[in-house]
Amino acid sequence: MSRCAQGRYGMIKWFKAVPRWLNSGRLLPVNDIAVDLGTANTLVYVKGEGIVLNEPSVVAVEKGTRRIKGIGLEAKRMLGRTPEGIEAVRPLRDGVIADVDITELMLRHFLKQVTAKRVFRMKPRVVVGVPSGITELERRAVRSSAVAAGAKAVYMVAEPMAAAIGVGLPVDTPTGNMVIDIGGGTTEIAVIALSGIVSNTSIRVGGDELDNAIVTFLRKNYNLLIGEPTAEAIKIQIGSAFTCGEEREMEVKGRDLVSGIPKTVRVHSQEIRECIQEPIQQVVEAVRRTLEITPPELASDIVDRGIVMTGGGALIRGLDQLLAHETHLPIHVDEEPLTCVVRGAGRVLDDLDKYRIVLTT
16 A cells, blocks of 8 residues: 555544544533632533532742742642742632732633643633622623633623522522522622522622631630631531531630740630621621512512522521521522532533523623
């Protein structure tokens, strides 16, 4: 066989193999990606595969050169433990981008992780969940970060809308659906009907505010200085918003502000419940405000269907009971509240024609 004929034969074999490789997923082009760019965690969903990445939204950088030393879980382990020349920063605060450059690097790193195993690295279309109360300037920062990270087209969906779709609520019907999405930096409350947000309230209170309240309480009452990771651990282990019957205690280690020597104190769950009441009450008031501006016909639907809670804040013990006590409405907590927004954005990707009305470009 001549060299020319061998070349043609090789090309024919290659073209015949392409469909088989495409079906195996090795050459699957990445066209659609959903991102929940959260204050605490960033989650990425790839169309056809599901949630493929869940990493903390933390970046460790050198102070002088701004060179990246770690991203995600690796950087979170450095929070409060870095030497003088390195700092671990959270580029998103209160649900929006605080540092555009660092966010761009973090997003590019996560998208590269997602697309690294694929041969055809086509620029993806990206759907990003954003707070409903975001300003146009903040929206532009999200868009520019995603485009700089390699996105071909960027669509945005309000987080309460994405959470409602992720839970499986019939958002395209005239029936009223109410969602409370409590994240790390914001709490989003919305009443949804006919693929639109009828009434909503967005407050910049979330898990971070609860952590700050715990840090302040221990500093004032025990002269003990602790870091963010310790405050988060206290919130998760013994934090509660309502008296649940079972009280807990926990040993907390930190630095004594008077002597400067490390010490350990024992903290009771009742103390933590009292110290986080201020941000918890802000959430309760925001729920009330949303219900007050809800049209009466949709309000009657909410009486029958209740309210769905999503986001990491939904995991705080007793919060659903507190809201049920204050509103006299049934409160439902999703089984996987942390992934509701990215799951909803993923469903939007799976049927863009159906959900195009909920997107903004």
